Amino acid sequence: MTETTPESMDFETAFNALQExxxxxxxxxxxxxxxxxxxxxxxxxxxxCASILENAQLRVTTLGEEAADETKTxxxxx
Amino acid sequence: MExxxxxxxxxxxxxxxxxxxxxxxxxxxxxxxxxxxxxISNFSQPRSGHLxxxxxxxxxxxxxxMWKLSAMRLRFTxxxxxxxxxxxxxxxxxxxxxxxxxxxxxxPAGEGALYQExxxxxxxxxxxxxxxxxxKRPLPRLPKHIGVVTSATGAALHDILQTLNRRLPTxxxxxxxxxxxxxxxxxxxxxxxxxxxxxxxxxxxILARGGxxxxxxxxxxxxxxxxxxxxxxxPVISGVGHETDFTIADFVADLRAPTPTGAAELATxxxxxxxxxxxxxxxxxxTELINRQLEDLKQALQLAQSELRRTSPRLRILNNIxxxxxxxxxxxxxxxxxxxxxxxYLANAGDRLASLNPQAVLKRGYAxxxxxxxxxxxxxxxxxxxxxxxxxxxxxxxxxxQITPPIKENKKDD
Numbered sequence: 111m112t113e114t115t116p117e118s119m120d121f122e123t124a125f126n127a128l129q130e131x132x133x134x135x136x137x138x139x140x141x142x143x144x145x146x147x148x149x150x151x152x153x154x155x156x157x158x159c160a161s162i163l164e165n166a167q168l169r170v171t172t173l174g175e176e177a178a179d180e181t182k183t184x185x186x187x188x
Numbered sequence: 189m190e191x192x193x194x195x196x197x198x199x200x201x202x203x204x205x206x207x208x209x210x211x212x213x214x215x216x217x218x219x220x221x222x223x224x225x226x227x228i229s230n231f232s233q234p235r236s237g238h239l240x241x242x243x244x245x246x247x248x249x250x251x252x253x254m255w256k257l258s259a260m261r262l263r264f265t266x267x268x269x270x271x272x273x274x275x276x277x278x279x280x281x282x283x284x285x286x287x288x289x290x291x292x293x294x295x296p297a298g299e300g301a302l303y304q305e306x307x308x309x310x311x312x313x314x315x316x317x318x319x320x321x322x323x324k325r326p327l328p329r330l331p332k333h334i335g336v337v338t339s340a341t342g343a344a345l346h347d348i349l350q351t352l353n354r355r356l357p358t359x360x361x362x363x364x365x366x367x368x369x370x371x372x373x374x375x376x377x378x379x380x381x382x383x384x385x386x387x388x389x390x391x392x393x394i395l396a397r398g399g400x401x402x403x404x405x406x407x408x409x410x411x412x413x414x415x416x417x418x419x420x421x422x423p424v425i426s427g428v429g430h431e432t433d434f435t436i437a438d439f440v441a442d443l444r445a446p447t448p449t450g451a452a453e454l455a456t457x458x459x460x461x462x463x464x465x466x467x468x469x470x471x472x473x474x475t476e477l478i479n480r481q482l483e484d485l486k487q488a489l490q491l492a493q494s495e496l497r498r499t500s501p502r503l504r505i506l507n508n509i510x511x512x513x514x515x516x517x518x519x520x521x522x523x524x525x526x527x528x529x530x531x532x533y534l535a536n537a538g539d540r541l542a543s544l545n546p547q548a549v550l551k552r553g554y555a556x557x558x559x560x561x562x563x564x565x566x567x568x569x570x571x572x573x574x575x576x577x578x579x580x581x582x583x584x585x586x587x588x589x590q591i592t593p594p595i596k597e598n599k600k601d602d
Contacts, residue, residue: 120358121358121463122330122332122358125330125463125466125467125470128467129470131474132470132473132474132477135474135477135478135481136477140481142482142485145478145481146478149474149475149477149478152470152471152474153471153474156467156470156471156474159463159467160464160467162358163357163358163460163463163464163467166357166358166460167353167357168349168352168353168357168359168361169359169361170349170360170361170362170363171360171361171362171363172340172363172364172365173335173362173363173364173380173384173387174365
């Protein structure tokens with residue numbers, strides 16, 4: 111599992127990590143301490159995913175004629 | 189046949205003539221499958237739905253009929269003055285002796301050449317394997333970053349972004365705007381695909397354009413565009429025109445969507461709502477898993493505790509106390525028995541002792557003889573001396589007596 115700070119984690123990474131944790135808890139006989147740590151981590155990821163999902167807004171970038179000419183475009187009216 | 193004049197010319201009835209003409213026309217292969225180019229005039233579409241018009245050029249005209257069933261398939265509305273190409277078969281309308289073209293397909297002039305080119309290119313690229321299903325790449329179920337190639341000003345872009353935002357707002361979208369119609373469109377589309385291919389982390393590209401005439405969509409039948417789609421390192425979803433339009437781009441693309449909105453939908457097979465549900469499911473699963481493990485541990489603990497109780501020295505001590513009690517009991521019982529036995533023996537001995545008491549014998553009439561001088565009991569003949577004074581001790585006292593001879597000895601006793 112990748113140890114990434116919540117701020118830099120995107121939904122997919124967090125969601126995949128959450129699924130990995132579930133798979134781990136499902137498959138192996140883990141020591142309680144390890145299992146509880148995974149559970150806490152899972153809860154944290156789940157909350158993070160939910161928050162990302164609820165607050166998500168499509169991020170749109172326009173790639174102009176020159177690749178360097180990258181401008182953020184406001185599509186907030188969507 | 190009587191009166192038949194061999195030299196007299198044959199006279200047709202009008203009906204027979206028209207039937208003859210019809211036979212001629214309908215057995216001619218060219219006339220049964222032909223394209224005619226001309227300008228539409230006298231166009232009319234009565235309530236029957238059939239189309240009636242005249243095709244003409246600068247010098248000639250030809251009546252045309254298009255039955256309702258064929259007319260319904262038209263993608264444009266024919267009008268007077270429009271230059272068209274009509275396909276059909278020649279025949280005759282006997283009621284008016286009118287030779288006319290029975291049209292089954294109609295297209296704006298020029299489209300034919302384009303269509304031929306389309307067929308040629310499609311066959312060529314297909315032969316080269318550009319449409320081969322084995323080249324179709326799988327699309328990610330949960331994309332993070334999507335590239336869009338379309339016009340910056342068209343409705344297609346708005347539709348795509350709105351659909352993506354509605355379905356999966358966690359997405360990043362990079363738009364590479366390009367003209368999608370006109371002569372500069374193919375080069376623009378190719379350049380846009382290249383720009384997106386230079387990005388490091390795209391999941392897929394949507395190539396889209398809203399509906400339009402077949403000419404409007406023509407950039408998507410361009411060979412260069414087709415090859416650029418094929419060369420793209422990211423999978424391409426095409427969403428060009430309307431549901432019924434198929435372009436070369438659609439054939440090359442990894443996935444063909446009927447419209448730009450459809451392309452955005454196919455690009456996001458999993459939506460925000462599904463993710464939300466999956467998330468709730470994952471959370472419930474997580475809680476269940478940890479609870480189950482805690483429950484398991486609790487049971488194991490209880491088991492261990494009962495095991496511990498079973499093997500604890502306390503029980504052994506209790507067991508030993510019980511054993512001790514048991515032994516004490518046995519000891520006491522044993523002593524009691526011993527005592528009883530002794531008492532019995534004692535009582536028995538008393539009886540036996542009593543039976544041995546000489547007094548008891550005396551009561552039965554025996555007497556004890558004792559020497560008056562010595563007090564010795566005389567129980568043998570050798571102890572007796574003639575005239576010796578003795579006592580005869582009986583049960584209630586002693587009688588003085590004297591031994592008188594002769595003393596007799598029992599021979600048997602010796």
